[in-house]
Amino acid sequence: MPASRLIHLMIISLLAFAASAQSELPPTFQPAPRPTPSSVRVMAGLRLEYYFSALKQGGSGLLRLSGDDITGARFIFRGAQRPFFRHYDDWYALVLVDMNAQPGNYPLAVTVKRPSETLSFERDLRIDAAGFIRQTLEMPPERSHLAAPRIEQAEFERLAELTAVYTAEPLWDETGFALPSNHALSTPFGVFRLMNGGRETRHTGWDQNAPAGSPIHALAAGVVVLAEALEIRGNTVFIDHGLGIYSGYAHLSDNYVEVGQRVAGGQIIGSSGNSGRSTAAHIHWEIVGLGAWLDGLAFLNLWLPAPSRPQVDANA
Ligand SMILES: [Zn+2]
Structure with a gap:
């Protein structure tokens, strides 16, 4: 057998070994289509999706924004301003709640920039006690x-x-x-x-x-x-x-x-x-x-866009 063929076979068996080692991993993540949002707001051709209704202390939530001519977006929550990140034609942001956050209702304000205008979405977001033991x-x-x-x-x-x-x-x-x-x-x-x-x-x-x-x-x-x-x-x-x-x-x-x-x-x-x-x-x-x-487990359960490819809707 020529040496190159032998090396090729060795590479294939190594890959098979790596694949079998990988398959023993328990974890939960399967690339999945984007779930249905908990609520949606539409304004002037913009669509803002909330993938949570309330969050617990330590909780994580996702926002998705779509529409024409968006040049940038940010949100303000509990005194901090955070940018959205672009993913193909959509914009996303993570709303993250520290474990020490006081339960209660807080305004969540999203600002979207277009070349000719700035638009705002506002609602309250409730933080619930997580019942830490x-x-x-x-x-x-x-x-x-x-x-x-x-x-x-x-x-x-x-x-x-x-x-x-x-x-x-x-x-x-x-x-x-x-x-x-x-x-x-x-x-x-x-x-x-x-x-x-x-x-x-x-x-x-x-x-x-x-x-x-x-x-x-x-x-x-x-x-x-x-x-x-x-x-x-x-x-x-x-x-x-x-x-x-x-x-x-x-x-x-x-x-x-x-x-x-x-x-x-x-x-x-x-x-x-x-x-x-x-x-x-x-x-x-x-x-x-x-x-x-x-809460790392809650974060692992959060649907996130895969950076390297566009996403499809669960109901598309
Ligand atoms: Zn520990």
């Missing part, structure tokens, strides 16, 4: 110093600075977002934790019961912006997915990526462990969007 957590003595507020504050500030960088285009691809591990979910997002009988802290992500050394997959395609040991999160990786969306992976025993590296959705970026403020091996993962700590 309370837990107690006992740290072993050798790690109890990690309960110190100053350590946690410094780490939050570092991550806030890191995730404040806004990449103006989506970096995820048509594989979308999916869970980082196929192990059972354990501690949910947003839990109030009483640590060693003293101070209360917040659980900013979701935990999964991944035994030490389990492969941990990138939630989506993006660029690695942090890969180092932090005090509370231990060995940690953060990935920028564009449009202000970041995912984090904590308590790793090892990581296989470097800052600046592009990763594919589902790529193995590290292995689970028990580093940092942790009592047993597991994977803690989290999503920060536009500076807000989000």
